[in-house]
Each structure stands twice: as C-alpha cells, then as structure tokens.
Amino acid sequence: MTVNSTQPAYIVGIDLGTSHTVVASVSLTGAAGDIALLDIPQRSAAGEVVALPLLPSVRYQAAPGELGDSWQQPWPPQGADEAAPAVIGRWARDLGTAVPGRLVASAKSWLSHTGVDRTAPILPWGADEEVVKVSPLAASSSYLAHVKAAWDKAHPEAPLQAQTVVLTVPASFDEGARALTLEAAQLAGLPGVQLLEEPKAAFHDWLxxxxxxxAAQLADSRLVLVVDVGGGTTDLTLIRVEADPEGGLPTLTRTAVGEHLMLGGDNMDLALAHQLEPAFADEGNKLPAQRFAQLVQRCRVAKEQLLAQDAPEQLSITLLGGGSRLLAQTQTATLTRTQVQSRVVEGFLPPAQISDVPAKRQGALRGFGLPYPADAAISRHLAQFLSLHAGGALPDTVLLNGGVFHAHALVQRLTDLLGQWRGKAVRVLHNPHPDWAVARGAAAYGLARVQAELQEKSEVNRPAVQAQQALAAIKTMIPRIGGGAARSYWLLLPGKKGQAPQGLCLLPRGTEEGVRIVLSGRRFALKLGQAVRFNLLANSQSSVPVQAGQIAPLTGDGWVELPPLATVLPVPEGLAAAQVEVQLQASMSEVGTLEVRCVAVQDAAQSWLLPFAVRGAVAAENIAASADASSAEEPKGLNSQATRLPEALALIERIFGTQAQEVTAKEVRQLRQSLEKVLGPREGWEVGLLRALFDALLARAKRRRRTAEHERVWLNLAGWCLRPGVGAELDGWRMAQVWALYPQGLGHGKEAANWTEWWVFWRRVAAGLNEEQQMQVLEAVAGQMQKTVQQTTRAGGKSSHGSYDDMLRLFAAMEAVPWQYRQEMGQWMLQRLEREGETVQTWWAIGRLAVRQSLAANAHLVMPPEAAQEFLDATLAQDWRKNETAMFAAVQMARMTGDRARDLPDAVREQVLEKMRSSGAPQRWIELVEQVVQMEAEDHKRSLGDSLPPGLVLL
Structure with missing residues (x-):
C-alpha cells in the first residue's frame, strides 16, 4: 500500500459500544506519531456543548417542543422534523434518567437480538404510544452519523468516508448482526468500513x-486470555503466542472465541435495581416498567461512582413521582459501596470450579425484552469456555478490558479464579485505559495492516516513505493477530428422521480473510427467478479438524443457527434457462463477514452473492426447523412416507391433473382419506413430506376451481400442508405464490362451505403473511363477520359466507397487525359475549388477541398490559370450572414472559393464579403464569388452533 493524495490520510478506529462510542485515529502523513482520541461534540444541557472522548450510545426521543431548537445542534439533527426531535450523547443520557420511557439504550444488544425485527421501529422498548420509535439499525446508524459529522468538522480536508475506517464488533456477533452493523455504517455515509473483533482490538492496543x-514483554507468555466485559456483552478470546527464535516479533494466533453472551454492565445495573426495588414498590408488587427503567438508570450512575477508585461509602438513589404527585411520591433509598461490590462480584463472578457449566434455569436478570443468558455468572461461562478450548494448557496471561474492570474487586476475583484453575498465578497485562482501548486498538490494527503491506512492496516511492516515517514515530512494529475465521460454517443438508442432521462444511475454522474456497466436488441446481434459501450453521467449539466440502453429522454442542441465505436471483440477460448448475464459493471477506457466492459451472463469469436474510425473519426464527432430531422417536410409517410419495402425488394428479379423468365427486371429497391410506394419519406427516405435497397442489392450483368439491378439498389440504406458513425451506417463496391467489378469491363463492375452507386456509398460513397482507385479510373477514352476524340474527337466518367460528379464529391469528386493531375487535367480541348463545370460540379468540407471547410475530406487537387488562377482567368474571376456554384465555393473557413491558403486574397475575388453583387448573397452566417456561405441545395446539407439523417447533 502507498499513501498519496487519492488514498486515506488517517486510519480511524471506531468502538461502537453498548454504553459509549469512542473514536481514535492515527495519521499516515507523518504529521503525527501517536494514536489520538477524537473529542466528540455533544450537548450536556440545552445551552451547552462539550467535546468529550466518550459519546454515550443513547438517543432521547423527545416530545414535540420539549427541546426547543437545541435538538438541531450540533450536527446532524437526528429527528426527521420537529414532530420527532431526538438528541444523542450526554444530554440524551441525562434526559433519559428523568424520563426513561423516551430513552433508546443498548441498541447494539438489540441489533444482535434475532427474536425481533431489528429493522422495525421498536425502541424505546415498551414506550408509550406517543413516543416516536426507531429501529436498532437506525439507532446504531445515528450514532455513527454523529461521529462522522464530528470528524468532518474537525478534519474538513479529510472526510471520514475517505479514510480507512475500522469498526469494532463483539467477537461473538453472528453473521446477521455483522451484516446489520455494516448496513448501519452505510446508512451513516460510511460504505467502506472494515470490521474487527473487540477482544483483538483491545489486545492490539496493548501490543x-x-x-x-x-517481544520481551511476551517472552514468558504462551496463551493469552482476553476477557472483554462491555455494557452489553462478555467476549472471551484465546490467543496463542509463539516466540521468534531469532528474537523478532512473536507470532500471534487467535485460537478460540466464546459464544454470544449478552451479559455485561447492563445486567449489573439490572441486578442492583432488582435489589433496591422493594424499597420503592408496594409490598408484594413490582415497579411498573417505566419506573423500573428509571431505577435502572439511577443504579447505573451510582454503580459507576461506587466502583471508582475514590468511591464514597454510599449514595442516595431517588425516584421522582409522576404527574401532579411528582414530589409527593418521591422516594429515596441508600446504596452502599459494599452492596455494589457484593452484588456485582458475587452475582457475576462467584467462586467456581473449572468443571462448572452455566445453569440452564432462567435467573432474574430480565426486564426489557433482551434475551439475557439464564446464568449471570461470568465465572461459570468462562470455566466452560476454557474447558472446551484450552484443554490442559490453561492461559498463563490475561488481559482485561471494559469499564467494569475499573473495580479492583472484580479484577481480583477473576485473576484469583484463573490462578486457582491453573495451579499458579496468572500474569495480568496492564490496560491503562479500558474505556477506549478498543478504539485505539482498532487504529493499531489498521497500522499493522499498513505495515504488512509496506513490507511487501518492492518499490518505495515518496508517499510510502512518508507512511514509513509516520509508522517509525510509533517506535514499534505491531504483529498482526492471525487465526482466520473463528468458527466453521456449515450448510444444513436434509437428514433422515431419527438420525442426526448432516451438514456440508463451507468454510473451515481458521480460514484466513480473503481466501476463497470453491466446493468443486459439490454441485447444486440453482433456480433463477425463484426464491433460493440456504440454511447455515456455525460452530466454534469443535476441535476436530474439518475440510471444506466435508459432510458430517451435526452432533455435539456449540451449533448456532445463522440467519438463512435467502434471495430471489434474477435471470441474467442472454441466459435462457431458469435453472443453472452452480458451485458454492465461500470466503471470510476483508471486512470480516462471511460471503457465500454461487458460481455457474458453465460460465464462471456468472455468479450470485447470497445475502443474509436479516429482515422480517422473526417468524421463521420463532417457528424454526428442529435442529436435533436424534432423540426423537420415529413415527410409524415414516420410512414408507418417502417411498410412497410418488403414489401420493399420483392421487393428487388424478384429482387436480391436466388430463381429463373420470373422477366422481366422492373421490374428490375423499382425497385426504385416500392420502392417509397411503401415507398414514395426517398428524404424522412430517414437514418435508407436507411441503412436497403442497408443492404438488400449488403446481395444480389452476384446476382447484373445477367444481365446488375440488375447491374445498384443495383449500383444506393445501392449508394443512403449508401450515403455519413459515419455518421450512422456501416457505417465503411459497407464501408469495399463495398470496397471488388471494385477489382471485373463490371460484364458488355461493357455497358457504367453500367460504369456511377459505377462512381456515388463511388462518393456517397466517404466520407467513406480513403486516400489509394480514391487514387486507383482516379487513375482508371483519366485513364478512358483520354480514354473518346480521344474517344469523334473523329468524332462521343462515350465513352465506361460512362459519362464524372460523372467521373469529382467523381474525385472532392476525398477530402482525398493530395491536389497536386487535383491541377494537376484542371489545366488539366482549359485547357479543353479553348475548346468549355466543360461541365459546369467542373466548379463545380474545385470548389470542391479548396474548403475552406471540406465536409467530414480533414481541413489540403484543397488546400492552394495560390494554389487555380489560379482557382479562372479563375472563375473571367467568366460572372457570364451567368455562375452561375462558380460563385458557386468561392463561395466555397472564402468561409470564420475563419482559416487564409485556408482563402483567404481579398482583394481577397472583389474582389469576389464585382463581386457577381454586378452579382446578392443570399444573402446566399454573406454571405458565408463575414463571418463564415453554408451552407444551398440547397447549401450543390449543393456542394455535392446529397442531404444528412434526419437525417444526415454536420457541
């Protein structure tokens, strides 16, 4: 690499942290010889701007007029207009301490949360309706946009987008989170950033x-453990050190990284808030979500002060009241330094043995919808990590990074544990600035790359000399940390029921960046113009060497499902075939992300990059293919299902095929029974078979309207085979084909039975519809329900548009629409229940409308607890011994999720529990309301309205 007027003048490292964002840079022009921090201008109050190296990674979503004109300065303004003003940084943090319901925090953690749509406006989580929300992606991008504006103001001659920018991410970030981080940078005007793992960055800074x-400092070190505990994640990394026998720089190789562990300073704040909560809440109750968020903010500030070097003995924690009783309801409690150290040290680094493993039962550190690990003990996670990756050679050296390690007690406990496990003390590498070591290390990593490239140059020109002079001023050569890909990446292959699934290795662990691996021995038929989906998994635990192209069972621990590679690939000009034979090519890109490309066998110039599906994938992730079928009992007749599929397809062809055949109406009506004679009872049809049958029905959809019987049978059987509309390979494409049939409607619309099957079909596949599509169905069914009610209230009236019960059930399945629509419909249903003879299915529908845990939609679309209370009160007024359906509706509405934004108050849930016990409720229902547990298959079926196909599970 050479440096000239068209090349970067700076290497810039950005630590986009959960709590703070930090920027460091080094000049390549010879004008500066050390890494400098960027003081980032930000408001500290309405009339004051300060420039600080730490930019709090928070965003305050102000009310109109709340900030005056201050929200527009400094640059760029983060609100789209005065109706949605926002401010970032220190002032945002202070404003959020007083009004936490408007504070966007932990956006980085949300960006890695696969259980929500990370591109949807969901933050602040649990905020009131009047608060304008932003997506985790947009929030992350806004912090980078603020950084870009600050840099460009300070360096007008060297805009940030023209520099070498290294952006750090947790080592445990999966490919979806990395792809979204890159997209956040692009949205901020930084299209060419490189990604670097945070523990590697921290170690580069120390180097x-x-x-x-x-060389002398690392002479006695053979294995370095980097423990990076940030605001939202704990990252564990092992680096092997090999000394140069000639006295040169040692060789450094990253050998292992830990799994994604959403555990850090945020959890410590939660733990302190839980400890103080009884001092502020009424006896036996918990604080409302907004008040608890305020307490967490107060505890965060107090924690930082009480863990500082010259910490006071104690601090007062004050919570203001609300509304007209602002001062009257003000409460104060005391938090001592001893309490903080005890709660944090004993709670997060308790004594542990090297053989310990994390607990599986969910602890109490939940509060705002993020999937925190069940066990908060970092010590047990660390023990498991070292047992898996270090073997008998435990680390002899440790580098600690992150603001929590300002607390000497935490440092002492962690190093004592490592020494105990090893049998002698470990060496602690001094980190003089854990708050900004990652940003500095990112810039140092960029320097190491420049050094390596300069050493490879045979021709030295003037710009190269300038760069060498700048590097010489640093007075060190920086070894790069090798090791390549931290995980092996696998393509999931179809497996036989009762056997462990198999995978095809795309990229072995350790593959260096930029190395492209072509699986020349494996070929795939790629359909163009249709949906393509590859299911991927990663593994960082297995120590068994593998090779690219190797097929092996996916057994053991450490398998992580990645967002699928999914897209619809266009047919290039001049290529007539809708299908082309391809080979897969995989690489770890220079920017630090996995890339998978399909290369045409006949023409290598034709290739297609497969993007990760990180948008709208929640339903597919909540209803996912079971990854472990090895312990499942094989249903009877399963082996015969595959062998007898051609016979089943022949039956479908006979009824819906193109050839005119003598088929009686009775044969059409009995198609399902005929298939069951061939394949066994339909409840045992596994998902692969179901989708094969559906594809056959879809290919013959044009003939579904031959007769009214044809249409009814097609809808009934196709809905059963496609339920719940997501979860299997290519379901997104299937739903797109099905949705094209919706405007066509029924061919036999005068048949009430056909309308019933129409409603049943769309209920069964509703999870695969997006919000817009569900709204269309909702509007149609609402109108027909009104007509049905009018028809059936007349003397002897009969509905001409199908079953009222099935319309109710369809409406309740529309989980992706805004909850206000479901609330309005629920209120209409309550009015209906005042009439004699109303169907019991109305209670079932109300339970689905106000459910706490969606079956297939994003959690932020759940009806808020205060809105659900109306419907719960109605169920409580029923005699549950006589109305079990009303009791099950109450279970769905009072079910505990562990998320304060969704959970009903403890006192309300206790009221439900008391009535359940006195009414003889099943113990499994009681447990759903008492604690965070998974719903059993029988209750899933009751809640969903149908059983799930074998091979699909609701998480």
Missing amino acids: LLQGEQL
Missing part, C-alpha cells in the same frame, strides 16, 4: 503500547 519491549 502498541509495548513499543520496542514487545
């Missing part, structure tokens, strides 16, 4: 600080 003493 840089050693100067000419680097």
Whole structure:
C-alpha cells in the first residue's frame, strides 16, 4: 500500500459500544506519531456543548417542543422534523434518567437480538404510544452519523468516508448482526468500513503500547486470555503466542472465541435495581416498567461512582413521582459501596470450579425484552469456555478490558479464579485505559495492516516513505493477530428422521480473510427467478479438524443457527434457462463477514452473492426447523412416507391433473382419506413430506376451481400442508405464490362451505403473511363477520359466507397487525359475549388477541398490559370450572414472559393464579403464569388452533 493524495490520510478506529462510542485515529502523513482520541461534540444541557472522548450510545426521543431548537445542534439533527426531535450523547443520557420511557439504550444488544425485527421501529422498548420509535439499525446508524459529522468538522480536508475506517464488533456477533452493523455504517455515509473483533482490538492496543519491549514483554507468555466485559456483552478470546527464535516479533494466533453472551454492565445495573426495588414498590408488587427503567438508570450512575477508585461509602438513589404527585411520591433509598461490590462480584463472578457449566434455569436478570443468558455468572461461562478450548494448557496471561474492570474487586476475583484453575498465578497485562482501548486498538490494527503491506512492496516511492516515517514515530512494529475465521460454517443438508442432521462444511475454522474456497466436488441446481434459501450453521467449539466440502453429522454442542441465505436471483440477460448448475464459493471477506457466492459451472463469469436474510425473519426464527432430531422417536410409517410419495402425488394428479379423468365427486371429497391410506394419519406427516405435497397442489392450483368439491378439498389440504406458513425451506417463496391467489378469491363463492375452507386456509398460513397482507385479510373477514352476524340474527337466518367460528379464529391469528386493531375487535367480541348463545370460540379468540407471547410475530406487537387488562377482567368474571376456554384465555393473557413491558403486574397475575388453583387448573397452566417456561405441545395446539407439523417447533 502507498499513501498519496487519492488514498486515506488517517486510519480511524471506531468502538461502537453498548454504553459509549469512542473514536481514535492515527495519521499516515507523518504529521503525527501517536494514536489520538477524537473529542466528540455533544450537548450536556440545552445551552451547552462539550467535546468529550466518550459519546454515550443513547438517543432521547423527545416530545414535540420539549427541546426547543437545541435538538438541531450540533450536527446532524437526528429527528426527521420537529414532530420527532431526538438528541444523542450526554444530554440524551441525562434526559433519559428523568424520563426513561423516551430513552433508546443498548441498541447494539438489540441489533444482535434475532427474536425481533431489528429493522422495525421498536425502541424505546415498551414506550408509550406517543413516543416516536426507531429501529436498532437506525439507532446504531445515528450514532455513527454523529461521529462522522464530528470528524468532518474537525478534519474538513479529510472526510471520514475517505479514510480507512475500522469498526469494532463483539467477537461473538453472528453473521446477521455483522451484516446489520455494516448496513448501519452505510446508512451513516460510511460504505467502506472494515470490521474487527473487540477482544483483538483491545489486545492490539496493548501490543502498541509495548513499543520496542514487545517481544520481551511476551517472552514468558504462551496463551493469552482476553476477557472483554462491555455494557452489553462478555467476549472471551484465546490467543496463542509463539516466540521468534531469532528474537523478532512473536507470532500471534487467535485460537478460540466464546459464544454470544449478552451479559455485561447492563445486567449489573439490572441486578442492583432488582435489589433496591422493594424499597420503592408496594409490598408484594413490582415497579411498573417505566419506573423500573428509571431505577435502572439511577443504579447505573451510582454503580459507576461506587466502583471508582475514590468511591464514597454510599449514595442516595431517588425516584421522582409522576404527574401532579411528582414530589409527593418521591422516594429515596441508600446504596452502599459494599452492596455494589457484593452484588456485582458475587452475582457475576462467584467462586467456581473449572468443571462448572452455566445453569440452564432462567435467573432474574430480565426486564426489557433482551434475551439475557439464564446464568449471570461470568465465572461459570468462562470455566466452560476454557474447558472446551484450552484443554490442559490453561492461559498463563490475561488481559482485561471494559469499564467494569475499573473495580479492583472484580479484577481480583477473576485473576484469583484463573490462578486457582491453573495451579499458579496468572500474569495480568496492564490496560491503562479500558474505556477506549478498543478504539485505539482498532487504529493499531489498521497500522499493522499498513505495515504488512509496506513490507511487501518492492518499490518505495515518496508517499510510502512518508507512511514509513509516520509508522517509525510509533517506535514499534505491531504483529498482526492471525487465526482466520473463528468458527466453521456449515450448510444444513436434509437428514433422515431419527438420525442426526448432516451438514456440508463451507468454510473451515481458521480460514484466513480473503481466501476463497470453491466446493468443486459439490454441485447444486440453482433456480433463477425463484426464491433460493440456504440454511447455515456455525460452530466454534469443535476441535476436530474439518475440510471444506466435508459432510458430517451435526452432533455435539456449540451449533448456532445463522440467519438463512435467502434471495430471489434474477435471470441474467442472454441466459435462457431458469435453472443453472452452480458451485458454492465461500470466503471470510476483508471486512470480516462471511460471503457465500454461487458460481455457474458453465460460465464462471456468472455468479450470485447470497445475502443474509436479516429482515422480517422473526417468524421463521420463532417457528424454526428442529435442529436435533436424534432423540426423537420415529413415527410409524415414516420410512414408507418417502417411498410412497410418488403414489401420493399420483392421487393428487388424478384429482387436480391436466388430463381429463373420470373422477366422481366422492373421490374428490375423499382425497385426504385416500392420502392417509397411503401415507398414514395426517398428524404424522412430517414437514418435508407436507411441503412436497403442497408443492404438488400449488403446481395444480389452476384446476382447484373445477367444481365446488375440488375447491374445498384443495383449500383444506393445501392449508394443512403449508401450515403455519413459515419455518421450512422456501416457505417465503411459497407464501408469495399463495398470496397471488388471494385477489382471485373463490371460484364458488355461493357455497358457504367453500367460504369456511377459505377462512381456515388463511388462518393456517397466517404466520407467513406480513403486516400489509394480514391487514387486507383482516379487513375482508371483519366485513364478512358483520354480514354473518346480521344474517344469523334473523329468524332462521343462515350465513352465506361460512362459519362464524372460523372467521373469529382467523381474525385472532392476525398477530402482525398493530395491536389497536386487535383491541377494537376484542371489545366488539366482549359485547357479543353479553348475548346468549355466543360461541365459546369467542373466548379463545380474545385470548389470542391479548396474548403475552406471540406465536409467530414480533414481541413489540403484543397488546400492552394495560390494554389487555380489560379482557382479562372479563375472563375473571367467568366460572372457570364451567368455562375452561375462558380460563385458557386468561392463561395466555397472564402468561409470564420475563419482559416487564409485556408482563402483567404481579398482583394481577397472583389474582389469576389464585382463581386457577381454586378452579382446578392443570399444573402446566399454573406454571405458565408463575414463571418463564415453554408451552407444551398440547397447549401450543390449543393456542394455535392446529397442531404444528412434526419437525417444526415454536420457541
């Protein structure tokens, strides 16, 4: 690499942290010889702007007029207009301490949360309706946009987008989170950033600080453990050190990284808030979500002060009241330094043995919808990590990074544990600035790349000399940390029921960046113009060497399902075939992300990059293919299902095929029974068979209207085979084909039975519809329900548009629409229940409308607890011994999720529990309301309205 007027003048490292964002840079022009921090202008109050190296990674969504004109300065303004003003940084944090319901925090954690749509406006989580929300992606992008504006103001001659920018991410971020991080940078005007794992960045900073003493400093180290505990994640990394026999720089190789562990300073704040909560809440109750969020903010500030070097003995924590009783309801409690150290040290680094493993039962550190690990003990997670990856050679050296390690007690406990496990003390590498080591290390990593490239140059020109002079001023050469890909990546292959699934290795662990691997021995038929989906998994735990192209059972621990590679690939000009034979090519890109490309066998110039499906994938992730079928009992007749599929397809062809055949109406009506004679009872048809049958029905959809019987049978059988509309390979494409049939409607609309099957079909596949599509169905069914009610209230009236019960059930299945629509419909249903003879299915529908845990939609679309209370009260007024359906509706509405934004108040749930016990409720229902547990298959079926196909599970 050479440096000239068209090339970057700076290397810039950005630590986009959960709590703070930090920027560091080094000049390549020879004008500066050290890494400098960027002081980032930000408001500290309405009339004051300060420039600080730490930019709090928070965003305050103000009310109209709340900030005056201050929200427009400094640059760029984050609100789209005065109706949605927003401010970032220190002032946002202070404003959010007083009004936490408007504060967007932990956006980085939300960006890695696969259980929500990370591109949807869901933050602040649980905020009131009047608060304008933003997506985790948009929030992350806004922090980077603020950084870009600050840099460009300070360096007008060298805009940030023209520099070498290294952006850090947790080592445990999966490919979806990395792809979204890159997209956040692009939205902020930074299209060419490189990604770097945070523990590697922290270690690069330490390497840089050693100067000419680097080799001597690492002479006695063989295995370095980097423990990086940030605001939202704990990252664990092992780096092997091999000394140079000639006294040169050592060789450094990253050998292992930990799994994604959403555990950090945020959890410590939650733990302190839980400890103080009884002092502020009424006896036996919990604080409302907004008040608890305020307490967490107060505890965060107090924690930082009480863990500081010259910490006071104690601090007062004050919560203001609300509304007209602002001062009257003000409460104060005391938090001592001893309490903080005890709660944090004993709660997060308790004594542990090297053989310990994390607990599986969910602890109490939940509060705002994020999937925190069940066990908060970092010590047990660390023990498991070292047992898996270090073997008998435990680390002899440790580098600690992150603001929590300002607390000496945490440092002491962690190093004592490592020494105990190893049998002798470990060496602790001094980190003088854990708050900004990652940003500095990102810049140092960029320097190491420049050094390596300069050493490879045979021709030295003037710009290269300038760069060498700048690097010489650093007074050290920085070794790069090798190791390549931290995980192996696998393509999931179809497996036989009762056997472990198999995978095809795309990229072995350790593959270096930029190395492209072509699976020349494996070929795939790629359909163009249709949906393509590859299911991927990653593994960082297995120590068994593998090779690209190897097929192996996916057994053991450590398998992580990645967002699928899914897209619809266009047919290139001049290529007539809708299908082309391809080979897969995989690489770890220079920016640090996995890339999978399909290369045409006949023409290598034709290739298609497969993007990760990170948008709208919630339903597919909540209803996912079971990854472990090895312990499942094989249903009877399963082996015969595959072998007898051609016979089943022949039956479908006979009824819906193109050839005119003598088929009686009775044969059409009995198609399902005929298939069951061939394949066994339909409840045992596994998902692969179901989708094969559906594809056959879809290919013959044009003939579904031959007769009214044809149409009814097609809708009934197709809905059963496609339920719940997501979860299997290519379901997105299937739903797109099905939705094209919706405007066509029924061919035999005068048949009430056909309308019933129409409603049943769309209920069964509703999870695969997006919000817009569900709204269309909802509007149609609402109108027909009104007509049905009018018809059936007349003397002897009969509905001409199908079953009222099935319309109710369809409406309740529309989980992706805004909850206000479901609330309005629920209120109409309550009015209907005042009439004699109203169907019991109305209670079932109300339970689905106000459910706490969606079956297939994003959690932020759940009806808020205060809105659900109306419907719960109605169920409580029923005699549950005589109306079990009303009791099950109450179970769905009072079910505990662990998310304060969705859970009903403890006192309300206790009221439900008391009535359940006195009414003889099943113990499994009681447990759903008492604690966070999974719903059993029988109750899933009751809640969903149908059983799930074998091979699909609701998480």
